[in-house]
Amino acid sequence: MAKKQFKAESKRLLEMMINSIYTQKEIFLRELISNASDAIDKIYYRALTDSSLVFNKDDYYVKITPDKGSRTLTISDTGIGMTKEELENNLGVIAKSGSFAFKNENELKDGHHIIGQFGVGFYSAFMVADQVTVISRALGSEEAYKWESKGADGYTIEPSEKASVGTDIILHIKQNTDDEQYDEYLEEYRLRSIIKKYSDFIRYPIKMDVKGQRPMEGSEGEFEEYTEEQTINSMVPIWRKNKNELTDEDYEKFYAEKRYGFDKPLKHIHISADGAVVYNAILFIPESTPFDYYTKEYEKGLELYSNGVLIMNKCPDLLPDYFSFVKGMVDSEDLSLNISREMLQHDRQLKLIAKNIKNKIKSQLQSMLKDEREKYEKFYNAFGRQLKFGVYNEYGMHKEDLQDLLMFYSSKEKKLVTLEEYVSRMPEDQKYIYYAAGESIERIEKLPQTELVADKGYEILYFTDDVDEFAIKMLMNYKEKEFKSVSSGDLGIEGDQDQNETDDKEEHKQLFDAMKEILGDKVKQVKASKRLKSHPVCLTAEGELTIEMEKILKAMPN
Ligand code: ADP
Numbered sequence: 001m002a003k004k005q006f007k008a009e010s011k012r013l014l015e016m017m018i019n020s021i022y023t024q025k026e027i028f029l030r031e032l033i034s035n036a037s038d039a040i041d042k043i044y045y046r047a048l049t050d051s052s053l054v055f056n057k058d059d060y061y062v063k064i065t066p067d068k069g070s071r072t073l074t075i076s077d078t079g080i081g082m083t084k085e086e087l088e089n090n091l092g093v094i095a096k097s098g099s100f101a102f103k104n105e106n107e108l109k110d111g112h113h114i115i116g117q118f119g120v121g122f123y124s125a126f127m128v129a130d131q132v133t134v135i136s137r138a139l140g141s142e143e144a145y146k147w148e149s150k151g152a153d154g155y156t157i158e159p160s161e162k163a164s165v166g167t168d169i170i171l172h173i174k175q176n177t178d179d180e181q182y183d184e185y186l187e188e189y190r191l192r193s194i195i196k197k198y199s200d201f202i203r204y205p206i207k208m209d210v211k212g213q214r215p216m217e218g219s220e221g222e223f224e225e226y227t228e229e230q231t232i233n234s235m236v237p238i239w240r241k242n243k244n245e246l247t248d249e250d251y252e253k254f255y256a257e258k259r260y261g262f263d264k265p266l267k268h269i270h271i272s273a274d275g276a277v278v279y280n281a282i283l284f285i286p287e288s289t290p291f292d293y294y295t296k297e298y299e300k301g302l303e304l305y306s307n308g309v310l311i312m313n314k315c316p317d318l319l320p321d322y323f324s325f326v327k328g329m330v331d332s333e334d335l336s337l338n339i340s341r342e343m344l345q346h347d348r349q350l351k352l353i354a355k356n357i358k359n360k361i362k363s364q365l366q367s368m369l370k371d372e373r374e375k376y377e378k379f380y381n382a383f384g385r386q387l388k389f390g391v392y393n394e395y396g397m398h399k400e401d402l403q404d405l406l407m408f409y410s411s412k413e414k415k416l417v418t419l420e421e422y423v424s425r426m427p428e429d430q431k432y433i434y435y436a437a438g439e440s441i442e443r444i445e446k447l448p449q450t451e452l453v454a455d456k457g458y459e460i461l462y463f464t465d466d467v468d469e470f471a472i473k474m475l476m477n478y479k480e481k482e483f484k485s486v487s488s489g490d491l492g493i494e495g496d497q498d499q500n501e502t503d504d505k506e507e508h509k510q511l512f513d514a515m516k517e518i519l520g521d522k523v524k525q526v527k528a529s530k531r532l533k534s535h536p537v538c539l540t541a542e543g544e545l546t547i548e549m550e551k552i553l554k555a556m557p558n
C-alpha cells in the first residue's frame, strides 16, 4: 500500500507540535478526550435538526483502556466517527480542524460546547506514542477505516472493521528512556488523575475499567479481585450550576477539593458573566495568609478553563498583584484550548475578563467592609498589607481602586477605622489627617509627638506596618485632606510654632548649643518647642521623610 506523504510544512509543524507547543506530555489525553467529546457533541447537534436521529444520552461516552501487555492505550468514543475522506482531511492535514468547520457550516447557535478549532490537538498523541492507529466508522456508514501513522513520515489508510459508529484511537506507548518516562500512561491511577485534572467537566461520561479488591463471600479474611467500569469525571462543573442551588458547603467543598487552601474561605464570589465577554468564575477570598504569601515563592493566579477543559493551572494575568490572595477559577468559551501562554497575555478577551474580575473583587470587598465588618477585619489582618503595597506600587496608579479598602488603627476608636470614617469625624478646624508611625500601638501611644494633636481632640492613625507611610505618601491626600505625620515640623495647629522658633532666650541658646555639640551629626538643630506637655523632649523631622521612613530605608539592603 502506498504511503501518503504529509505536506512539507505539515512535517515541520508536526515536529514543532511535538517538541514545543505543549510543555507537559500528559495533556495528550486531554486533547484526545476533547476530540471524543466534540465527536459526541456533533451527533447531539445533528439530532436537534434530524428527526430520524434519537440522542439517547446513555449511549454516548468515552472509554479509556490501558493494556500493559500490548503497551497500548485506547481512547474510544461513540461519537460521529470519520469517513475515509474525513480521516484523510482531518488527520492528514495538520492545522485543519473538522470541528471548526462543523461549527461554521451548521451555524450552531449553541455550538460553544465544541472544543476543537485549531486542528493540532490530535498530534499531541505523538508526544507519548510511537504509533497511532485510528479506527473509525462514520454515522450513517456501514464501512470502517483504519488510519495509521508513526509520526512525521506519513500515514496509511485502509478499510477496517468496526461493530458500531464511533472512533477508537489506539496509542502504542513509547518505551521508557533514561530521561523520559512513558510507562505511567498505562497505569490506571495515573490516567485517572490526568482525567480528573484536565477533563473532569467534560459533559459525557469518561469510563474506565477499575480493578479493586473485596472481601470474598463466605470465607473470612480472604479477598477477591474484581473489575468494575467506573465513570471518572464529575461532568457538571459547580460553576455551571445555578447559584440558588448551591450552598456555602458546596463552595467550601470545592475549595478543599481544589486545594486552594487548607483554611476555610472567608468568602466566595460566583460570577456568571453574559456580556461583552462570556465566562463563569468562582473566586475565593481565603481566611488566612498562606505561609509563603509575602515571599518571592508565592505565585498568584487563577485556574483557567476553556469550555470546561483546564488550559492553565495558574494564570497570573487574571489577577492584579494587589489581589494576589484571591484563589479560584475562570471558565470561558471565548478562549481557545490551544492558546499558548504568550498569546494569552495579549488576548483581548482575557484582558476583559481580568478587568471584570478585578471590579467584582473590589466591590465584594467593599460590601464585606460595609456589611460584615468583623469578617472584613479578619481579611484585612491577613491581606491588608498587600493592599497597602498595591497603593504604593506602580507609582500609585491603583490608589483610587484601593484607598477605600484601607484601614488603620485609630487613637480614638481603639480599633481599625477606614479613611472615610476618619474624615467624616474630623472637626471643622482640623486641617490634616494625622498619623503617627512606630513599632507597635503601645509604643506609639507613648510618643511625645502625639500629645499636642491628641490634646486638640484630633484622631490619630497609628502606622505599625513598615509599608504604611510609603502607601500614604503615595496617596498624598484623601478627600482633599492631606496626611500629616505628628512628628513633622509644622502640624498646622494654632499655638504650635515649632517651625520658626526664633525667640530662644540667651540661657536656652547656651544649653541648646551645648546639646548640639554633644549630639553632633545625630541632629540638625536643637530648639524649644510648645508641642510637649508631659515629655521633656521629642524628635521632629524636616522635609519629606519621617523618622520612621528613614529607619526603614536605612534597614533596606542597597
Ligand atoms: P481540533 O480538535 O482543534 O479540530 P485536532 O487535531 O484535535 O483539532 O483534530 C482534528 C480534527 O480531527 C477534528 O477537528 C475532527 O474533525 C477530527 N477528529 C479528531 N478526533 C476525532 C474523533 N475522536 N472523532 C471524530 N472526529 C475526530
Ligand code: MG
Residues within 6 Å of the ligand: 031, 034, 035, 115, 116, 117, 119, 120, 121, 122
Ligand atoms: Mg482537538
